[in-house]
Amino acid sequence: MRTFRQFAALLDLNIRGLARRPWSSLVIVVGMASVVGVLISLLSFSAGASRTIESMADPTRAIVIRKGRTEEAGQQISREVAAAVVSAPGIKKSADGTPIASIENINLIPVKRRSDGVPLLMLVRGVGPKAFELRPEMRLVSGRMFRPGNNELIAGTAAQTQFTGLGVGDKVSLADGEWLIVGAFDSGGSVMGGQLLGDTDGLMASRRANGYGALTVRLESPAALDTLKAALESNPSLDVEVQPTGVFYANSAGEWTGWFETVAYVLGAIMALGALFATFNLMHTAVKSRARDVATLRALGFGAIPVALSVMAEVLLLSLAGAAIGAGVAWLLFNGNANDIRGRVVFELAVTPRLVAIGTAWALVIALLASAAPAIRSARLPVATALRAS
């Protein structure tokens, strides 16, 4: 108890002393704010991309692709195979008795990114009539649904924000001429939001393709995945495999989110090392200049441990303030900003509570490492010597 009272008194003293050393306190706060701000900002790329990808995960949704494929694009699945997949066991039936499945294909069209005008290729997804029933998180927010066979498309709102020329009423060029955008939909945060949707068969006809890319199906239950797998993968003539949608999309984008994370942690670690040296440097000087005060207190009966702890607590408080500023700036500048990975996946940067926690943890670790030696030095100062020293 006495130790704690002494610690509190010393911490109070130290905090009052900060005003006398505004610049070195500011350096510690700004240093931590830079480390945490840069780390969180960079991590918000992968967090945002992962969140978009993870929203595709649904234990009762599965994707059927040609065996060995890692992407939906392609024309690997013939009409016969698609028909066989749709009638396989394990797929949930809709109210009208037909299976909830969407036969899909992926097309690419050139677009320009709104922010910097960089030309990219974005996805135009051909879907079946059950696409919205299959993905209830999607809803039309303006205009109307496309009518199959009429060269009509609907645009995801995220795609409209990220790329130019995708407003309702705009036309985009496909292989067989112009297609009209007749509506916009909110995807509920999923990958679809960065895409255009149209009817599969119309889009296939537009480029004279003769095969589909993939099927997405609603399962009767999560356990029905095995039923469907058994039925389809045992048939070599179908030559397809079944994957939970979560697994499939995580694999297809994992490479990029991992890359973003590596960049974030490498840059963050270098900055952290710089902040560590700076904080250690300033605390080293601060403790030295306080030697006489500390010696006086020790002579008055203050213990070594409260002295050491008060130094560390001072740095921790400054670092927490810095971390809060860094996280706040990152959140203000980046949270919710639209971004895309080469036009293929559109996502919003996300400064999540998890990232704030990671940033704060970094700041605390740096603070502890930087303050330990000065704190110990301060506590172990021989009282008599320090008092004698003028």
Next chain:
Amino acid sequence: MDKDCRMKWLPLLWAALRRQPARSILTLLSIAIAFLLIGAMTGVNARFSDIIERAPIERVVVSPRFGGRMPLAHMTQIEGLDGVAHASLSAVLQGSYQKRENGFFAVMTDAHTVAVHPDANITSDQFRRLEAVRNGVIMTRTAADEFRFKIGDTFPLETDRPNKEGSRAWTFRVVDIVPETEQFPARLLAGNFIYLNEGRADGRQDQIDRIDLLVSDAGRADAMATQIEKLFASSSSPVNALPERTLIAQSLEGVLNMQFLVITVCGAALFMILLLTGTVLGQSAHERVAEFAVMKAIGFSDGGVYALILIEAMVLCLAGAGLGLLAAKFSPMLAAAFLPDLPTPLITAGVAAIALALAGAVALVSGLPAAWRVQRVEIAEALGSGR
């Protein structure tokens, strides 16, 4: 100031830096780390520019506009265009050897690739040997060593394309082994288009993924690209045609806004060391008020004392920047060992000059608070204070 006085500066500077050796070293390290970041970031930016600038301006890439493939007949039309020096077609066969992780990218192409891609370092002789073996491939030394392949060996590549043998495994024979280059990366295989085209059983005969061409007049690459797009605009298979340099620039910009990242990270690092060196020099000047008073008493001008502080700041900042740049220069070796996917910085003279100029500017600005303090030193007061 006479020459004699100048001679004393070096010991004065040395004394100033050694006054608090721990502080000097830690400040130096912080500055070095800030410049490691600045060097690395501007260096990566320089690397991107270098990649873009080294991409041949006269090479144009033609690919299907809406994804998928395009007919082989496009090749005949493009070859016949005025101003096309060479054109080479390719179709890619992606697959793996033994395990899924052992992925290979087989570019099935024709003999024109030798002329179109001189940077891949494949000679006409080598390609002639390749053409002589229908299922031949040229592979890199890296891959050959990893899987213990030698010339003459055959191996199966497990793909997603059925062939006429009723399997998706395509058998290849190694006809040559070449060193790995940027244009011919480790897991690339160069094979004969004819082997894929005639062996495939997926109904996609006479379809190709890409055409690369060289224009005879480099200045006309953009115009040629536009002309080719127009040529096929109303065909059943329209194309995208872009100079390779533009394509590379787009693909680098497609991932990260590099400029923005450089400005943010470097800005944060610079601001931080500016504050740090300013504070440290200020502290140091504060502790040396009596010393400065003595210097002024024996005839140093305000300017002379400020110059001393400034030189101290310059030495710290420039030495730190130098160390940081050296670290950035050698960082690719570290990166290659642990993080092979990261782009490596290219420390050009320009990058170094910018970093050193920034270091000089930081030194100038951060010396100001200390100089202000020195100017206000009243000799009698400072000496009388007993400090």
